[in-house]
Amino acid sequence: MKTEVDFLSENPQGHSVDGECFHCGEPVEESGHTSDGREFCCNGCLMAYQLIRSAGLDFFYDPNKNPDLRRKKIALDNGKFDYLDDVDIASRIIKYEEGPLKQVWLDLPDIHCASCLRVLESLHRFDKGVVKVNVNFERKSAHILFNAEIISLKELVRLLATIGYEPRLTLEEYSEGKKAKGSKDLVYKLGIAGFCFGNIMLLSLPDYLAGSREIEANLGEWFKYLSLILSLPVFFYSSNAFFKPAIAGLKRGYVNMDAPVSLAILATFVRSVVDVLFGFGTGYFDSMSGIVFFMLIGRYLQSRTHSSLSFDRDFRSYFPIAIDTLIKGEFIPKALPELKTGDIVRIRPGEIIPADAIVLEGEGRIDYSFVTGESALIKVKQGEKVYSGGRQTRNLLIIRLSHEVEQSYLTSLWNKETFKQKSKARLERFDRIGRDFTWGVIAVAIIAAIYWAFNEPAKSLDAFTAVLIIACPCALLVTVAYTHGHILGVLSRNNFYLRDSGVLATLAQPGAIVWDKTGTLTSQQKFKTRFHGPPLDQEDKLAIASLSDLSMHPLSRMLVSHLKNGRLIEVSDFEENPGKGISGKCGSNFFLLGSRAFMPFNGLPDEEEKEGSRVYLAKNGEYLGYFEMNHEYRTGILESLKKLKKTARTVILSGDNPSEATYLKSELGSDMEMRFNQLPSEKLKFIGKLKKSHKNTLMIGDGLNDAGALSQSDFGLAVTDQLNNFTPASDGIIQGDQLNRLPDFVTLAKKGQKLIAAVFTYSAIYNLAGIYFAVRAELSPMIAAIIMPLSSISIILITFAGVYYFSKKLKL
Incomplete structure (x- = not known):
């Protein structure tokens, strides 16, 4: 039973492993980032290495001197996730299973920045039972494919929890008809920070207002200790929104975007505690709590914006897509959201299975590559289970739904990282920009602090803290997302x-x-069709319409629309040859429908002078003629x-x-x-x-x-x-x-790309101006903490207003 996860150094001797980054251990895909004979995956890791070396901190890479690099433990209560051993509970969470392979979608609320993507997608390094992890950055969730013979669902959840990404699991979340509740943790942190900040400001009045020395003498001592007490929940609870991801990043060998803010909060709090305990002054608890409060406001607004965008994306991802459903003895198209458990549906070749179901008729070859990422056909027959997201590749399949359709799940298949390499590359690029920017900000803050320490020590802490707060790359990185x-x-x-x-x-x-x-280019609703050959009787027309109805090809849909005049009849032995034609048996007659090359006959009409699309017809081995369709x-x-x-x-x-x-x-x-x-x-x-x-x-x-x-x-x-x-x-x-x-x-x-460039320019100017005044110690940490969220808010407003203007101009 696993109760902890060992963070093993990929390089215990301090030497570069071929093909892996010396700093973070990730694969080196492009050469060119080298130093001292060591390879690095990106310029960010190279700069981090050079900064660590230049600061004389070489022991960071030596596991003998830095045991934390070699082994870190996060203890968990042994019985915390025992309920996941319950088969019924686990079945609600597992979305797909084929043999030992199982698939889950888990909400990971501790995902905060793009750097987390790398950590989670390297989960297989911690346990070989993890086959693949794909992270949805904006929704803070992960799709995980794992081998249940090696790692159980409970052990997988424990593994995530031990590395700092405990999944949010509630039975209500996986119950039918109920929606998952959003995490309220950020709201609680914001509320506590706001309450404490307001009261600390009141207690700081003697420092801000000119009053009698008697009031200051009598109340000042009490006020500063009360301020210290009120600052404790802010520092140890509310500021975890910044400390937790920053520490998680440091454990993995790199600095993320929360590090500068965390460092500013830590420096201000430690300095204030020292001032109060040793009688040097009243400290800066008002500034520290203000920094946390205003930064949390910015984070809350960003979170709400992301949530609203994600909701809009999921809600509108599909206009009603219909699937044939058995109603009163006849298969009639029915919108996916209206499907219920127990409905009997017909799956044509090429169609996606909308929900978990049991096969009633037919033999299927199911392609689950959209679910698992692996290209393999699974043979299924009557009585066996098929899973949502699989694609039927041949023949006709009649199934009974055992679950209701989850459109959010079908959306997630489309949004899987398997099909999103461009987005993944973009996130990694922004991640590198953020890390490079962060190291630069820390360096500037240290230089500013050292300068003022020698020239005007009273300004040293303010300059250091203000630089760390005002110069956050978040505003630059959220521009594209919004x-x-x-x-x-x-x-x-x-x-x-x-x-x-x-x-x-x-x-x-x-x-x-x-x-x-x-x-x-042509419409499937507007066309003209004419049959060249002996007149077809009503029975043959209905048989051809029934056969064509089982195909998704546009010409087949046109034939159905043209020939259907009554209730369709049952088709057996249906087969489809993609791009060529279809065949099947209606009653005692066997039909072939398709291209000229699909017909096993000689002497067919020449196609050089045809006026539209042709579909050739054969019945019981005899060529009958062809349908000619003129499109609009x-x-x-x-x-x-x-x-x-x-x-x-x-x-x-x-x-x-x-x-x-x-x-x-x-x-x-x-x-x-x-x-x-x-x-x-x-x-x-x-x-x-x-x-x-x-x-x-x-x-x-x-x-x-x-x-x-x-x-x-x-x-x-x-x-x-x-x-x-x-x-x-x-x-x-x-x-x-x-x-x-x-x-x-x-x-x-195109307008959106120009808007992004403009907002990037605005954000860059803002950051440079903020750093300029912060380095000169002309910007207090409190003001910096107020301005920083305003920057994010302004970006949200600018992007919304810009897109709204362009869309209205285009009448969209």
Whole structure:
């Protein structure tokens, strides 16, 4: 039974391990950061190493002289998490299991800065049972895949708690129909700090107001000791919001953004205690409690802003996506939020399983790569359990839901770090900026303190503390998060949903835009269909509609709309060959529907002169004819292509025939680049080549048939018309009738990048000005503590106002 975690030094002898950073132990992905024959993963770690060496603190890297580097223990009550051994309780927390592999989403409220991401994603270093950890930075949660044969759920939770990230676990949080309550810890800390600060200020009146010496003599002694007592809960409880993450960072060998504020609070408190106990003065308890109070206000406002942005993101992440549900003996589309436990639903090939369920009919090949990150097909049959988030890859599956749909869970699959490498890289970059900035601030504060100590000692502490407080990189780093968060809200209101904010920079500067045609440029609701061949009787029409209804391809959806005239009939032996066609048995008849190449016949009609898309039909091994469909383009879509064509290379890449090439060139220009008769594999290859010559490549297509190309591109946009074609491989989902507004969405993303640059400039000027006055000892720590939250508040207001103005100007 584990009761502690050993923080083992990755380098017990003080020598650099090949491929690992000498300072933090992380893998070195890019060479170039070296010193004294040692490798470092980034410039921040290199600077930290050089500062430690220059200060004569080499023993920091020697485990024999610094035992804390070699082993640290955080003791826990042995029985604290025993309730997790209960199978029923554990089943509410575990979201997925396949053999020994289990998956959980845990709220980790102690995640505070981007540096925590590195620590948590290295959890496998502490226990081999941890397979993978992906952290959602803004929501302060982590997706963890672990091997239950090596580490149990209880041991996993204990492991997180021992390294300072105790999960927030409440049964109410995992009960149906109830929402998790937000942590009130920050509110309590803020309330206590405010109460103590107000009373300490009252007790400090004799120091601020000119009064009789008798009052000062009689009350001054009492007041200063009362101030000391009131400062204790502020220092030991409220300021933990800064001390805890700062200490956690130091334990792991680097300084995070809370370190300067923590150092300022510690210096002010220690100095004040010494003054009071040794009779040197009344101390600076008012300043210390004021620093904590005002900094907590700023943190609370940031937390509320993050929460509101996250709520808006989750609430609007999906417009109602329907799935076929058995109602009164017939499968009818039903919105996901309306599905209930016990509902019987039909899963077509390519569809996502919306909730945990039991297989009633059919044999499935389930792809759980969106859940586990591992590409493997799991075979399931009647009576076996399937899990939410798995994708059915072939055949038809009838399932009964054993749980209600959790849209927040489906959203989390889309937001998994597996598909968010750009965002992860951005967070790591900001993390390095923050660490470099922090070391610089500490150095400036020390230099200022030393200067004033020799010239005017009374100003030394003020200068040191004010520099640490005023120059916080938080304001610089939250600019991107807030701006992008507000833009995501605007896009969501217009039925355009992005997986995460990291792809906005790509959307803002597209180098090439690739469009699919059928179901993307063309509408699935507006078309004309004609059958070339012997007239079909009503029975055959209904059979073809029933077969087509099991496919997600746009042409199949059109056939259903055209032929359905009555209740659909049962289909057996259904199979789909992606990009080619479908087959199945209706009653005693076996049908083939698909492309010319899918038909096992010779002498089929020539396609060179066809006017629209063709779907060929065969019945019981006999060729019958083909459906020819003439598409209508979405309203305003060709005008949108013209606008985007002026700023980026634009290509139409379609699996359809070139029958409409002449019309498209007349509308879009003779120089319009178009490629037809493209198989999914050919689309994939083309996107790969395009990425080599263009920085940001956008692919726009339907979420099923173009999944590979969407994933291959820098930004994949899936177009949907109320179908269950959600694909985590895409970076965005847009409702079909909003696609013509894509130029406006791109413009908004560009304006957002300019707004970020402007706010960055403002924040940099503010930080430099603040440091200037703080170094000159012209800025008191109290004033610095008031100004610092105001900076964050101003950034929130500027980003909100800027995005609101741009969106209204674009009529979004």
